[in-house]
Amino acid sequence: MSKVRVRxxxxxxxxxxxxxARTALFNWLFARHHEGDFVLRIEDTDxxxxxxxxxxxxxxxxxxxxxxxxxxxGKGGDxxxxxxxxxxxxxxxxxxxxxxxxxxxxxxxxxxxLEQKRKEQMKQGLATRYDGRCAHLTEEEKxxxxxxxxxxxxxxxxxxxxxTDVLDMIRGSVRFENTQIxxxxxxxxxxxxxxxxxxxxxxxxxxxxxxxxxxxxxxNTPKQIQIYEALGFSVPKFAHIPMILGPDKSLLSKRHxxxxxxxxxxxxxxxxxxxxxxxxxxxGYDDSQTIFSKSELIEKFSLERVSKNPAVFDxxxxxxxxxVYIRELSLEEFYDRALPFLQEAGFxxxxxxxxxxxxxLRILKELQSRVKLxxxxxxxxxxFFIDDYExxxxxxxxxxxxxxxxxxxxxxxxxxxxxPDLSEENLKPLFVQGQxxxxxxxxxxxxxxxxxxxxxxxxxxxxxxxxxxxQERSRERIQRTLEMLSDMN
RNA sequence: GCUCCCAUCGUCUAGAGGCCUAGGACAUCGCCCUCUCACGGCGAAGACAGGGGUUCGAAUCCCCUUGGGAGUACCA
Numbered sequence: 244m245s246k247v248r249v250r251x252x253x254x255x256x257x258x259x260x261x262x263x264a265r266t267a268l269f270n271w272l273f274a275r276h277h278e279g280d281f282v283l284r285i286e287d288t289d290x291x292x293x294x295x296x297x298x299x300x301x302x303x304x305x306x307x308x309x310x311x312x313x314x315x316x317g318k319g320g321d322x323x324x325x326x327x328x329x330x331x332x333x334x335x336x337x338x339x340x341x342x343x344x345x346x347x348x349x350x351x352x353x354x355x356x357l358e359q360k361r362k363e364q365m366k367q368g369l370a371t372r373y374d375g376r377c378a379h380l381t382e383e384e385k386x387x388x389x390x391x392x393x394x395x396x397x398x399x400x401x402x403x404x405x406x407t408d409v410l411d412m413i414r415g416s417v418r419f420e421n422t423q424i425x426x427x428x429x430x431x432x433x434x435x436x437x438x439x440x441x442x443x444x445x446x447x448x449x450x451x452x453x454x455x456x457x458x459x460x461x462x463n464t465p466k467q468i469q470i471y472e473a474l475g476f477s478v479p480k481f482a483h484i485p486m487i488l489g490p491d492k493s494l495l496s497k498r499h500x501x502x503x504x505x506x507x508x509x510x511x512x513x514x515x516x517x518x519x520x521x522x523x524x525x526x527g528y529d530d531s532q533t534i535f536s537k538s539e540l541i542e543k544f545s546l547e548r549v550s551k552n553p554a555v556f557d558x559x560x561x562x563x564x565x566x567v568y569i570r571e572l573s574l575e576e577f578y579d580r581a582l583p584f585l586q587e588a589g590f591x592x593x594x595x596x597x598x599x600x601x602x603x604l605r606i607l608k609e610l611q612s613r614v615k616l617x618x619x620x621x622x623x624x625x626x627f628f629i630d631d632y633e634x635x636x637x638x639x640x641x642x643x644x645x646x647x648x649x650x651x652x653x654x655x656x657x658x659x660x661x662x663p664d665l666s667e668e669n670l671k672p673l674f675v676q677g678q679x680x681x682x683x684x685x686x687x688x689x690x691x692x693x694x695x696x697x698x699x700x701x702x703x704x705x706x707x708x709x710x711x712x713x714q715e716r717s718r719e720r721i722q723r724t725l726e727m728l729s730d731m732n
Numbered sequence: 733g734c735u736c737c738c739a740u741c742g743u744c745u746a747g748a749g750g751c752c753u754a755g756g757a758c759a760u761c762g763c764c765c766u767c768u769c770a771c772g773g774c775g776a777a778g779a780c781a782g783g784g785g786u787u788c789g790a791a792u793c794c795c796c797u798u799g800g801g802a803g804u805a806c807c808a
Contacts, residue, residue: 251808252808254793254807254808256808258808267758287808288808289807289808291807292807307745325751330733350806354805354806357805358805361804364733364734365733365734367733367802368733368734368805369733369796370733370734370735371733371734371804372734372804389736390797394806396806409736411737414737414738416737417737418736419735419736420735421737423734423736423802423804427805428805430806431776431805431806432736432806433806435748435807437806437807437808438807438808439808441808442808445772457802458736458738458801458802458803459801459808460735460803460808461737461802461803462735462736462737462802462803462804463803463808465736484735485737485738485801486801486802488800488801490742492741492800492801493800493801494801496800501795520744523744523757524746525744526745527744527745527746527756528745528746529756530745530746530747530755530757531746531755531756531757531758532756532759533744533745533756533757533758536756544772545764550738550744550745551737551738551739552737552738552739552800553738553800553801553802554743554744554745555742555743555744556743556744557743557744557758557759559758559759560743560744560758560759561758562755562758563757563758563759564757564758564772566770570771570796610770611771611772612770612771612772613769614772615770623769638768642768651801674767675781681747685766685767686766686767686768687767688767689767689768690767691767692767693767693768694768698796700768700769701767701768701769702768702769702771703768703769703770704766704767705767705768706767
């Protein structure tokens with residue numbers, strides 16, 4: 244069997260969204276699994292919408308996910324160029340070939356004429372298709388149109404007899420009656436090829452063996468197959484993977500919230516979690532495993548196990564999975580990921596000192612099991628970095644408004660002052676004494692202290708928090724809280 | 733309108749005629765751990781869209797209905 248060659252071919256008209264990323268991932272996994280080639284091709288034939296910025300953004304997202312390509316932008320390769328806009332001569336050659344064998348012809352119909360025809364057909368309950376008006380124009384007629392200033396498109400002369408079968412690795416054989424396939428446009432009047440044409444030429448010339456793409460392309464496939472056949476190219480294998488939907492079951496889009504891979508990155512998602520989660524959208528291995536490392540995915544991925552039905556994107560599950568991957572990070576790795584967010588928040592300078600790094604490391608150790616997104620550290624660690632934190636209103640009401648609260652805080656102040664240091668070893672016996680003195684459960688002692696030194700009723704263990712803050716700051720904070728309480732009364 | 737695809741818990745899925753009293757994961761709800769919150773552990777609830785066949789036997793095969801999705805562009 245010849246070497247597997249697959250490609251991901253985004254059009255640079257925006258960011259890399261979740262659906263595109265999943266398609267790229269499946270192609271990449273398939274290539275790596277079969278030790279084949281993964282090529283990246285930029286489909287920038289839509290002059291009006293394609294931009295260089297978009298290309299860069301997509302490339303960045305691919306790099307973030309770790310989907311490295313063997314051929315393509317920045318890489319080169321034996322089958323280039325990898326930008327369709329640089330392959331215009333190639334398309335030209337093949338269009339001319341199709342025209343010369345009478346499998347394509349120029350069409351001078353205007354968009355308005357076509358639109359009107361479409362409406363009529365729909366009204367009559369017919370399939371909308373080109374009526375072949377320009378299918379047999381004479382040279383004189385063409386010259387006449389040209390004289391009028393009309394710019395022609397080129398249409399493929401589609402086979403009308405029989406049917407075209409799409410052999411899909413996921414869906415089996417899908418038959419399309421050729422009467423359903425009209426003479427579609429393969430060359431636009433601006434001199435650019437259309438998608439259905441360029442994709443065939445490129446896939447054929449680049450030696451693509453498996454075309455793995457979204458199911459939205461299934462209906463286009465018979466048209467493409469006819470071009471392969473007209474040109475004598477061998478037809479690749481197809482695999483149309485299911486769509487990704489939003490919670491309302493409509494196609495996933497911006498209105499469902501974040502769909503850009505880089506936006507997830509910015510919000511504190513890990514590439515490992517994204518890859519793992521995306522792999523599970525339309526693919527599953529067995530009945531028990533959901534966490535897969537990249538190498539496991541490469542080893543276990545197969546198109547046979549890709550499901551046929553569309554998948555709803557479940558942000559909650561992604562969040563959970565992100566938490567799983569954060570917990571798997573070493574403390575140093577977690578620090579590296581969290582640093583940019585802490586700097587962005589102004590908690591740390593561009594070049595943290597060794598002492599600052601050490602302090603943050605100790606904080607992160609406590610936070611690692613509590614965050615879902617890396618960016619959560621900003622909110623969770625705020626009181627470790629600033630002293631004039633706000634008190635959470637609900638926490639004050641629930642905890643500090645109790646009659647004994649001030650007494651307990653005064654007691655805590657003494658305890659903290661008298662302890663040689665704020666280790667649990669030293670503090671706990673003192674707190675136990677307080678428990679007996681006030682006749683309350685440990686929580687009644689600890690919660691007021693927690694709210695006092697953090698401003699909230701949710702934090703890591705109190706001994707860890709106090710030790711991190713140190714004697715000085717802990718005392719100041721309790722004192723400040725005491726003052727606030729007396730002001731309230 | 734026309735063409736095509738799809739249909740198992742709320743969600744992602746396991747299930748290739750008997751192994752299914754339908755398994756796992758997220759979410760939900762309990763309980764445990766516990767100074768709060770997480771983490772972790774244990775448990776509960778929760779699905780084969782409906783109807784016809786085929787078969788000794790159907791979540792698994794066929795047909796219809798219904799529902800969802802896609803395409804139908806000089807977008808890709």
